[in-house]
Amino acid sequence: MRLNEKRLRDFAEAGSDWLFEFDRELRFSFVSGQLRQVIGIAPEYLLGRSFDDFTKRNRLASEAHLFRENKAKMMAHENWKDFTFTFVRDDGEHRKVRTSGKAFNDENGEFAGYRGNGRDITDQVNMESRLKSLIQIVETSLNEIYMFEADTLKFIHVNFGSRKNMGYSYAEFLELTPIDIKPDMTLDAFNRIVEPLRNGIEQRLIFETVHQRKDGSTYPVEVHLQLVHSGEGLAFVAVIQDITVLHNQTEALSLRDLAIAEVDTGILITDAREDDNPIVYANKAMEQMTGYTMQEMLGQNPRFLQGDDRDQPGLERIRSAIRNSVPARETLRNYRKDGSQLTVEVSISPVRDEKGNVSHFIGAQSDVTDKLHTEERLRQSQKMEAIGQLTGGIAHDFNNLLTVILGNCELLFDRVRGDKYAENLLTEAIGATETGASLTKQLLSFARQSPLQPKVLNLNNLVEDLSDMLIRSLGETIEITKKLASDLGNTLADPSQTKSALLNLVINARDAMPEGGRLTIETKNMVFAEAEATRSYGIEPGKYVRLTVSDNGVGMPANIKSRVMEPFFTTKVQDKGTGLGLSMVHGFAKQSGGHLDICSELGHGTSVNLYLPMTDASEDECAITNDERNTDIGGNRTVLVVEDDARVRKIAVARLEKLAYQVVEAESGQQALDILAKRNDIDVVFTDMIMPSGMTGAELLVQVQDLYPQIMQLITSGYAEDGGIPNAGTLWLRKPYSLAEMSKVFRQLLA
Incomplete structure (x- = not known):
């Protein structure tokens, strides 16, 4: 008997619920230890005390009627289930408690008391409240959000913002299609617009059109449209931005349920009623854009995405807009979880409750890094x-x-x-004139205004022909190494420009090794697949020959390397460089259908790669005749x-x-x-x-x-x-x- 009693007590203490027993006078005769976590009082304190004594000073006056109703059941010896009330701890904290009790009799069949259990449901109630609040935010948002069937185009859901802005009731909307509210668009035109979504070519469409309200008035809008899987099949989700009111603000969007989860614009919702405006929701796109999960973002202020970079001018304007509860749009620098930087366009809008108070902010974030690079x-x-x-x-x-x-x-x-003296002077003058003509030709090639005079040539032969000149140019302190591919293909290029390009690269390498060093000239056959050629080099896919000039000199930091092909940019001292060398080589490469790239690291040297298209033609024979x-x-x-x-x-x-x-x-x-x-x-x-x-x-x-x-x-x-x-x-x-x-x-x- 004692063993069974011990087992039962062990079970009671191990469970997440707390257990209790009342005697026939409704006084506590047993309470398990878990109750201490809820009320903050040792269970032994309650033994012998009545349930009324336990709750009288720790309950809300607004719930007094609930206790009266439940006490009536106990006085009638009736069972009760899920009696829920608020317990106010002595430290002022409110805990939500749910209890159930079952009457039991003694061996004579007489009422002997109650046995029951209780549970702390505070966290569950709070979570349900937040979820309900989130759904209400979307539903009451002033942004227009529509969902309509993919085949019939019939509206299946419109939020409050849509009904308010358009003047139609919910029932009236369910009889309409998007065509009915777009006076300048036919069914065929709309189907042509959404065709890329239907066939999977595009994941999202953004286009401008005109909406017509029920009263006949019109206003310009920007439509963000996606095709999603709803509970009943495929449906279009449209988020509408009134570009008249918002002055072309981009993507201050919110979507209901699936729409918010599936839209590929990053969405954040913050709770303006809480201290520091914490994040209460982030969609999948936001997770993908930042690298953070929603759980990692919850409870944080969005400023954590700026890391230590919090002195941006746009941030103060965003903060001012939040303080004044007005919409705002700014371009900001954010940082992903891995530390990499991205540039984003951020739009924020306040959401007001039924009393007109700002309860939340909705933020829409778009990654415009690639757009800015393109510009x-x-x-x-x-x-x-x-x-x-x-x-x-x-x-x-x-x-x-x-x-x-x-x-x-x-x-x-x-x-x-x-x-002889005069002849030498004139010969020097004629040579200088020819050099000037060659320089002019190089400038025109750099500017792509000079048609090249391409010939079939082999880069190995060109390197060998120039070897003596290169050795003289480099001086005695630089060791030159040649790694020439024995099976190197031919290329179709202007010999004069190719020689100038090689000489330019060698001179640059020499200048990067003021104390001497090692210079390597290498040739190699290359093949570029379509994706690699287009993405990395901006050239046509196919076969190329590569000429590489490498040095073990001072190298370049990233900020210098990114600019070395700009016209007139030079790191050399005044009067020692024009800043045109690599620019002209780059222009020649592009004009020849090739590419130039640079690999360099500060303190570890530089390699410059010149890619030229390969040809199957044989090398031209260039006969030399006397003028x-x-x-x-x-x-x-x-x-x-x-x-x-x-x-x-x-x-x-x-x-x-x-x-x-x-x-x-x-x-x-x-x-x-x-x-x-x-x-x-x-x-x-x-x-x-x-x-x-x-x-x-x-x-x-x-x-x-x-x-x-x-x-x-x-x-x-x-x-x-x-x-x-x-x-x-x-x-x-x-x-x-x-x-x-x-x-x-x-x-x-x-x-």
């Missing part, structure tokens, strides 16, 4: 376009100057032949030179006369036409492409072709572009040109 790339592209236009104009004038300098030097050369300066090929031929720049025109005339041509001059297209109308001995019209007098060289040649088809045509320009030439067979002489090049083109023209 930055667009700004960079526009900057490059502006630089390209500037470069093209400068190159035109510069090439005209080089033409004059080169021409005069060549003409003067014959006058001083035999004078021939035939000074007597003109015969009786007459050339009309059309050039607006007097200095360029003068040198062109002098060169042609040296080649024994008869020459006539014109400074504009109209003057040239006037001369042609008076003379019938013109064999060739040699015209500049760009002339500011109103008629371009191309326009002049159109009229020459129509009026004088027997006259040969030759065009020249300091610009790189040859677009606009009326006849595809028209020969082209690019400035600056040498006497030998002029002679060769005229022989070809008149052959």
